[in-house]
Amino acid sequence: MSEEVAPHTHFQYADARHQAETALSGMWLFLASEVLFFGGLIVAWTFCRHWQPAGFDAGSRETVLWIGTVNLFLLISSSFVYSSGLAFMEAGNAKRLIQCCVATMAIGSLFLLLKFYEWHIDISEHLFPAGPFKINGADAGGARMFWSFYFVATALHAAHMIVGVGLVGWIALQARRGAFADGWLTPVEVIGLYWSFVDIVWIVLYPIIYLVGRE
Amino acid sequence: MNARHRSDLLIWLGLLLAAALEFGVSFLAIPQGVRPILILPSIGMAVLVALGFMRLLTAPDIAKSFAIGGIFWLTVLLGLAMTDPMTRAVYAVIG
Numbered sequence: 001m002s003e004e005v006a007p008h009t010h011f012q013y014a015d016a017r018h019q020a021e022t023a024l025s026g027m028w029l030f031l032a033s034e035v036l037f038f039g040g041l042i043v044a045w046t047f048c049r050h051w052q053p054a055g056f057d058a059g060s061r062e063t064v065l066w067i068g069t070v071n072l073f074l075l076i077s078s079s080f081v082y083s084s085g086l087a088f089m090e091a092g093n094a095k096r097l098i099q100c101c102v103a104t105m106a107i108g109s110l111f112l113l114l115k116f117y118e119w120h121i122d123i124s125e126h127l128f129p130a131g132p133f134k135i136n137g138a139d140a141g142g143a144r145m146f147w148s149f150y151f152v153a154t155a156l157h158a159a160h161m162i163v164g165v166g167l168v169g170w171i172a173l174q175a176r177r178g179a180f181a182d183g184w185l186t187p188v189e190v191i192g193l194y195w196s197f198v199d200i201v202w203i204v205l206y207p208i209i210y211l212v213g214r215e
Numbered sequence: 216m217n218a219r220h221r222s223d224l225l226i227w228l229g230l231l232l233a234a235a236l237e238f239g240v241s242f243l244a245i246p247q248g249v250r251p252i253l254i255l256p257s258i259g260m261a262v263l264v265a266l267g268f269m270r271l272l273t274a275p276d277i278a279k280s281f282a283i284g285g286i287f288w289l290t291v292l293l294g295l296a297m298t299d300p301m302t303r304a305v306y307a308v309i310g
Contacts, residue, residue: 021275028278032285039289043296050300057247072234076260080227083268087219189270196268200261204254211241211253 008184020186027190031197038201041153045208048145055142058135060213062127062143063150067118068210071111072202078107079199082168086188094175097188101172104195108165115158122147146213153205160198167191226267233260 013019049056085100126134127147135143171191174180180188216224237256245252265271271282 021277025275025278025281028274028281032281032288035285035289036292039292042289043293046293046297047300050297053247069234069238073231076227076230076234079264079268080223080230083223084220087217087223090219091217193269196264199268200264203257203260203264207237207241207253207257211237212250214241214250215247 008182008186016184020189023186023190024193027193031193034197034201038156038204041149041156042204042208045149045153048142048149049212052142052145055135055139055144056146057142057213057215058139059127059143059146059150060209061215062122062125062134063210064118064121065210065214067114067121068206071114072206074107074111074114075199075202078104078111079196081107082192082195086185086192089175089180089185089188094178094180097175097180098172101168101175104168105165105172108161108168112158112161112165115154115161119151119154122150150209153209157198157201157205160201164191164195164198168195222267226263229263230260233263 009016009019013022081100082104085097085104088096088100122128126132128151129144129147133140133144133147168191171188174187233256237253237260240256241253265282271279274282
């Protein structure tokens, strides 16, 4: 082989910077597609609430506000912790990166545990849109639509969270093996983009699920 | 603590403040039709995360174009989807 390439740099890239920019841009392109994926949910919320505002808001008032709010603060903090880990790694401190990844995973897992507990409360209070339903009368149809939106949106977000926790764990494992010792931080940055995006999705879902419909 | 840590810390504090503000304002007596304005702080928070933790300003140019493209198509998606409910007249059925 005649071409000399730096460690981690594949042959098709001019240099490590070119490869890193391609990886980061690829993740941003993926996230742009995710924006449209979750955008469909926002359209559903806007459209359904427009036609059935009273029923939709009646459904929203049954949500567990404290869990949604605690989860918002948890996810904001998890993005901060992960970003701090990246800053530590840029300064050459792999141990701190591993600690930050473990803390991020712990916060993410706590978010998921609270979300599972919230679903348990919702279902035990007969708020699942299929079958016997807590809200009756004129608002029942709109409320069922709200709870359909709620379960689809929160389940999709939780699925992204589970993937994110796994990816952050993989970064911790790679850091422990010394994969980033030579300053190659592209995977840490790319996974950070994904994790922060999942945070943004919850930041947007929080008011439309818990706040807008409340009196 | 280097400049990056200080910047992250400020962004985190800003996000906590915005989240607390959003939560607090939601308890005010806002008319039902106007309550969707409660989404506004979350849009600001999303921008803060994108510019701060996701380092969009220092991202490659093509990554910036993808980010702007995502917002553009989201605007088209929401805008076109809402033209129907915003312009349709609903008439009562007689009989």
